[in-house]
Amino acid sequence: MTKLDVNVIIGGPQGGGIDTSANLMSRAFAFSGFDIFSTREFHSNIKGRHSYVHIRARDTKVQGLKYPPDILVALDPDTIFEHFEDIGKGTKVIYDSSFATSELSQARMIMRDTASRIKSVLDENKLENNVNGMLEYMKSHGGILFPIPFEEIVRKAVDDGVPNRYYNTLGAAITLSIIGIELESTKEAIKHIFGGKEKVIAPNLKVVDEAYKYAQDNKLAGESAGKNAKLSQFLLTGNDGAAIGKLMGGLRFQTYYPITPASDESSILEEHEAVKWLSGEAETLGSGGVTIVQTEDEISAVVMAAGAAMTGTRSATATSGPGFSLMAEGISFAGMDEIPLVITLYQRGGPSTGLPTRNGQSDLLFALNTGHGEFPRIVLSSGDVRECIYDSIKALNYAQRYQLPVLHLIDKNLANTTELVDGIDVKKEKIYGRNEPDGNGIYKRYSLDTKDGVSAMGSYGKNIFWLTGDEHDELGHVTEDTVMREAQMEKRFRKVKVAAAEIPVEEKAVIYGDKNAKITIVTWGSQKGPAIEAAEILSKQGINCRILYLRMFMPFPSEFVEKELRAGQTNIIVESNMLGQAAQVIRMNTGVDISNRILKYNGRHVTVDELVDGVKRIVQGKEKEVVLKNGA
């Protein structure tokens, strides 16, 4: 096994093929047998504004990203300006040498606030307001410059007039050769991403050859990183994971109204509406596909999914902050009428439209309280792509088992994180059979004759029953009777107690790292991976710490969390919001007040290094609250 651990940021204009570069690099790494982890940052814009992919490749499992990157690849001048703060000692800056004289004033797609920050840094350092000036600045911060004659190299490879159409391939290929990724892996990656399109593959392969040759001739090529055994693996985003999990979990109907970063999940499902069945018995049972409906708004999306659910179909919807706000009344209705419904909530930076394409974890308290009145719900959260898969199956199961709305939280960072997943276990989660009416006597949808609060659920087309958003009797007709009201309220809430007891604690909270460590980092969502690695690094440096990772907020693992946090001496919460919402939930449920906080609300992903640094600052008693700032 050869050693490798490299962080690359590759940036360019949104819509300019930055994904092609990133896909090429991920696959080349994967084909060389390395693990990869990447995330994508972009503006709420279709073409022109700065977008980048932060990717890390490693010979062992990678679950977080690090700053400063080892390599910054600029496919446009804006990238050099935008990432002015991201250069560390030894960061290689790879760019098209023709950018050198590009003026900052011409970089119109840089947001004004950012441009003015860039300008003041250049001015303070008495540097020219152009790429050259910025490159000087980068050099003074340890950056090593790699000017590459993009046009010249492409022209050597192909002569079809528009060289810049190959710049994505060239930028990625040069980078890969500098890292030492074998030419064969990069070529294989080209064939893979342009699958079957010979006309596209051939010139791109030539560009790759020419890029590797240029790196060789100019002594830029890195020592070979070697090649490890490649496994047959899935390359998946969080969105992909949720889509796959939902389908495996029996989802057959999903509604959505387009919104970032949620609708990718529905689009992925729609692209795979022709479901393929496992061989054997499954093949004889499987038929049909999955129905995905784009609705007129999110109110319709949640209510339509509820209607479908009452036919006995496993149904869900997926949305993000603004759409989720619109769903509030529908969620209350699903709670009142005990409708098994999954809502996948992709959190992004709020409030209002907020940071539509950026990360945030500020909807936790809202998810716990969405909708008027008191009703039971389950709120769970995923922290990596594997969890997105299996938690999506679980969410559908919980909805059926307890007949209530299940809110599954995934943050934008995780939605857009790409990970290699080696194999999906089709036997990991069973599909719960629904509690169906036995057919004896008059069917009572909201029968009070139930120990666990769950009444048999009939379905449209099979049983006669009513449901109403009003308080109801056992048949589902409206009532305002005092005693029936109490009985139905108590029945509904009995389900929460049962769920709390039935769902194993490891599905709610998990400890990672040294169980006896005296420092506990408490976190949730996409900080899971970075926090685990940060704890490993800190422990090696003598700051022994562990992670308390939260997966379920309702029902909340109060006893477990209280016990673990009381045992620790220093507790630190890490969240991507301003109020420390998970810390508030912990305090509300356990009384434990976590006063040390590491928070991030600039909309960008949390990196391992800033977490290590933040924990140190707190442990050394310098600060109680650290706000993380990484990210362009």
Added chain:
Amino acid sequence: MAHNFRTDLAIDWCPGCGDFGILTSMIQALGEMNYGPQDAVVISGIGCSGKTPHYVNLAGAHTLHGRGIPFATGVKLANPKLKVLVTGGDGDLLSIGAGHFVAEGRRNTGLTIILFDNEVYGLTKGQASPTMPLGMQTKSLSKPNVYNRVNPVAMALAAGYSFVARGFSFDTKQLKEIIKRGLMNDGSSLIDVLQPCPTYNNINTMEFYRQRVYKLEDDKSWDPIITESTKDPMEKYKLANSKALEWDEKIPTGIFMENRTIPSFTRRLNEYIPNYLTSPPATQAISDSKGYTIVDPVRTFADKIV
């Protein structure tokens, strides 16, 4: 034995309310269609009209204000063999639920929507509804209406409903026939029903309508049906629209248009989703005999493998 479509629940509408006539027409239509107890469902929003599902002995849902259409669409799309009726008020369907009303025309899912048109918000005590004309003042209002009205029939025609009709709640014979025709339509049907609310609307009374309504079908040449062989469908659509605009002196009832050339949403989905109509979501198996998934993630998501 024929199914009894009435529940034994006490009905709490005001005496003389037009809603009774609509319920009667629905019950008769369901009976004459010979539906079994599992064949149809009745879905409503909120309002006096929203109580209807409880009075019909079929599976039902009394959902949220304005949300009858999306709930019903979910039911129909998950189990297309069901006949799905929607009962809603003019506030419910044309104000808070107006977006769904229009979207449903574009979908043409296959719902039979009965609009209880009383020009007021009954259940919240008589405020002006979207069908009340500008300047009208019922006894429930402190000043004349400052909004103008929308025309549900014209709106349904514009939105794309494949069956658009109007009935009068005190002519249950005609209304029953219209509902039956609506139920036979493969796409979505909008039936606007003139429904006096004697408690809050002292203007649009039973007498008011009796003096004005006339039946389109009384003109023997009236043929609202558009099929593939109709020579000039646009001409028929125009005629339906011009009839829809008649009000004041004479108010037309009956079928304005029945366009059999617009495919229903379920048929459209069937073009793309494998076996959608024969294996719709509600009837699909999701696990094997041991309780494990039957979906193959490797073959289904082969494009995600590197």
